[in-house]
Amino acid sequence: MKLGTPKTKKWVDLVSKYGTIGLEMGICVFLGVVFGAYLDKIFHTQPWLTLIFTLFGIVAGFKSLYKLAHDLMKREAEEAKRDKREGEKRDS
Amino acid sequence: MEHGGIFYYQFIPGLNKLPMQVGNAALVSIILLILFFLGYRSLKKKGDDIIPDEKFTLLNFMELIVEMSIKLIEDNMGEVGKSLLYILGSLIVFILFNNLSGLVPGFAPATSNLNTTLALALTVFFMYQFYGFKVHGAKYLKHFMGPFLWLAPLMFPIELIGHFARPMSLSLRLFGNMMGDHLVVGIFFLLAPLLVPLPIMFLGIFVSVVQTLVFVLLSMAYFSGAIEHEHEEEHGTPALEEATEAA
Numbered sequence: 123m124k125l126g127t128p129k130t131k132k133w134v135d136l137v138s139k140y141g142t143i144g145l146e147m148g149i150c151v152f153l154g155v156v157f158g159a160y161l162d163k164i165f166h167t168q169p170w171l172t173l174i175f176t177l178f179g180i181v182a183g184f185k186s187l188y189k190l191a192h193d194l195m196k197r198e199a200e201e202a203k204r205d206k207r208e209g210e211k212r213d214s
Numbered sequence: 215m216e217h218g219g220i221f222y223y224q225f226i227p228g229l230n231k232l233p234m235q236v237g238n239a240a241l242v243s244i245i246l247l248i249l250f251f252l253g254y255r256s257l258k259k260k261g262d263d264i265i266p267d268e269k270f271t272l273l274n275f276m277e278l279i280v281e282m283s284i285k286l287i288e289d290n291m292g293e294v295g296k297s298l299l300y301i302l303g304s305l306i307v308f309i310l311f312n313n314l315s316g317l318v319p320g321f322a323p324a325t326s327n328l329n330t331t332l333a334l335a336l337t338v339f340f341m342y343q344f345y346g347f348k349v350h351g352a353k354y355l356k357h358f359m360g361p362f363l364w365l366a367p368l369m370f371p372i373e374l375i376g377h378f379a380r381p382m383s384l385s386l387r388l389f390g391n392m393m394g395d396h397l398v399v400g401i402f403f404l405l406a407p408l409l410v411p412l413p414i415m416f417l418g419i420f421v422s423v424v425q426t427l428v429f430v431l432l433s434m435a436y437f438s439g440a441i442e443h444e445h446e447e448e449h450g451t452p453a454l455e456e457a458t459e460a461a
Contacts, residue, residue: 131289137424138431138432141428142383145386146379146383149379149383153375153382157375175371178372181372182373185376186376186379
């Protein structure tokens with residue numbers, strides 16, 4: 123595995139970014155449920171805080187998905203811009 | 215993992231009473247220390263002579279590792295990365311050598327135990343929160359508040375859950391990959407010791423390197439997320455428009 127080439131670098135970058143998202147969404151929901159259940163135990167408000175924090179966890183999971191898509195789109199736009207600029211330079 | 219057998223760390227006085235993952239991590243760290251000390255000494259002996267050696271020496275190997283780490287960090291973080299070289303470089307070397315030690319008989323990789331990976335991930339977690347507070351001061355809390363102030367009560371628990379999910383996913387990924395690989399090699403070795411585990415061991419080398427890179431790349435993403443300024447939300451839509459325009 124050659125680390126220096128741009129293709130491998132991009133591949134590793136994409137694997138590390140996309141490979142995260144499944145685990146992270148699941149863990150967000152799990153953490154929401156655990157936080158909610160713990161707070162319910164302290165405040166004796168079963169089952170409301172569990173439900174609310176489960177929703178928070180689901181939203182947090184989707185927020186990390188949104189952030190990933192946002193970052194990747196921004197980087198793709200930058201790359202497209204750079205390609206375009208290089209193409210113009212080549213044409214002129 | 216709870217299998218018997220003889221491990222190298224059991225022969226070293228002082229380490230033989232320790233749990234398996236701690237003993238192996240200590241042994242790998244000692245090996246790393248010796249390697250880096252020898253590399254440093256030969257670098258010192260060489261002085262200002264910049265002509266590389268004719269053969270592939272230990273010094274070349276150590277220079278390769280250090281230069282690769284520096285290049286990886288600078289490519290992903292820019293100039294800021296230089297101040298983080300110590301923690302990120304130690305993470306790279308420690309995780310890589312621990313992962314690869316799982317393929318050598320007589321070592322049980324420390325990273326195939328959840329305790330070790332959780333310790334590494336918690337170190338990264340606390341370090342990036344600390345750097346966030348160090349760079350931004352109390353304004354770092356704005357990162358948790360979302361784009362508008364009236365959304366803050368809603369966004370704060372969401373961001374909190376998102377941040378706590380990070381060390382968990384970091385540690386679980388490294389642990390799962392390394393333990394899975396170790397287990398598969400072990401089972402294949404039990405079934406057919408001759409030549410059959412070889413492809414799985416090649417896969418093990420691959421998984422070791424990739425998981426090291428994934429851990430460090432994600433740590434770098436968290437560090438730069440904590441250090442960077444919160445302007446992204448405002449410029450969010452133009453970037454998307456540009457993307458659609460370009461396409």
